[in-house]
Amino acid sequence: MCDACLNNIYCSQHRFQCTECYDYDLCLSCFRSGRESKSHKRSHAVRHILKTVALKPDDFIPPHDDVNPMTSADELKTFITLEPDVNRPESEARWHFLHGTDSHLRYLTATVEPGHYAAHITILPRLSNTLSQAGRDELKEEGLGYLRIGLGTLRNKKQFFRTRYQEEPFASLVLEEGQIIDKLLDRYWWTVVKLPGDGEPVNLHADCVFSIETPEDLGLIVQWSGIRAFASGNEATVSINIADIRLYDIRDFAEPLKVPPEQPPSSTQPPTVAATPAPEASVPTPSTQAEDTGDEEITAEELLSALLQIQQSVEDARQRAQLEAAIKQRLKQQEEERQNAVFTYMFAKAIEKQAILEQEQREQEEARRFLRLMGFDF
Secondary structure (H helix, E strand, O other): OOOOOOOOOOOOOOOEEEEOOOOOOOOOHHOOOOOOOOOOOOOOOOOEEEEEEEOOOOHHOOOOOOOOOEEEEOOOOEOOEEEOOOOOOEEEEEEEEOOOOEEEEEOOOOEEOOOEEEEEEEEEEEEEEOHHHHHHHHHHHHEEEEEEEEEEEEHHHHHHHHHHOOOOOOOOOOOOOHHHHHOOOOEEEEEEEEEEEOOOOOEOOOOOEEOOOOOOEEEEEEEEEEEOOOOOOOOEEEEEEEEEEEEEEEEOOOOOOOOOOOOOOOOOOOOOOOOEEOOOOEEEEOOOOOOOOOOOOHHHHHHHHHHHHHHHHHHHHHHHHHHHHHHHHHHHHHHHHHHHHHHHHHHHHHHHHHHHHHHHHHHHHHHHHHHOOOOOOO
């Protein structure tokens, strides 16, 4: 949705995302006109997104059970549970329980078309219900541990699905050659983040892009290290769910991208870092227009700009009208197909019932004829 005009921006449409305001997008028309709303200013750096690929949990394919088993070998520890998704009742949410030992999860995603993508990943943490208030306060202050996330193209799909590796801690923020993410992914983006102890969602914004040259499946790897655990027992202090992945196809990706400043890390929290083969890019922001004094004549450029804005608004309205008409036509067609299917089913059942009735009458008549031949009168 455009944060200025509040009209929908479809995944296939262009959008302009502010790099200084949180979750702020403009449609093409509002960007051209230099619209401002909320805390957004025309002077803010933006990135031009050609299209958005939204990947939901239904698009995530888990690997073989040997890689990510549901339980421990002795079945005393639960590693994964499938639970109803509160946001999508028809689907199940896959929760991974992070025990004290270092481990990781993997997912294969649906096929993604070629482009130069920056990623946004949302991870939902959930604290154990058995945590005391004192324990929750301690985790809120110190954090739960660290996650290292990698997303990119696969080196070998079979290897990604079935091959197990020795788990690795990542006390260093450097991703070394030969570690799990580097072994399994070819062109990728990665980052390290401290898992907060308050249970709030973790939103990861890539400050780099990775390129996809042909339609490919992507691999997601989430490692955890130094996770806080209970002193005894087999329950995990926290579980996580990969809520969604959004991929932004960035235009002019070879140019530097102005990113929003981050809060300085605390002494106990290492800064988030990322590495990728290619830098990300920005698009020039619309220039700030001079105030209208009322005495200046309208220039040809201003008139042309106004005509282009009107033309774009008319085109947007036409496209919305076409889309609404197509949706209505499709719904009408589906209703007609449903009614025809019901009529066909009822007609077939009626014919079947009539055939059964006629068969029973023939059998009764044959039985009477046989009894008459045997000399029985009735």
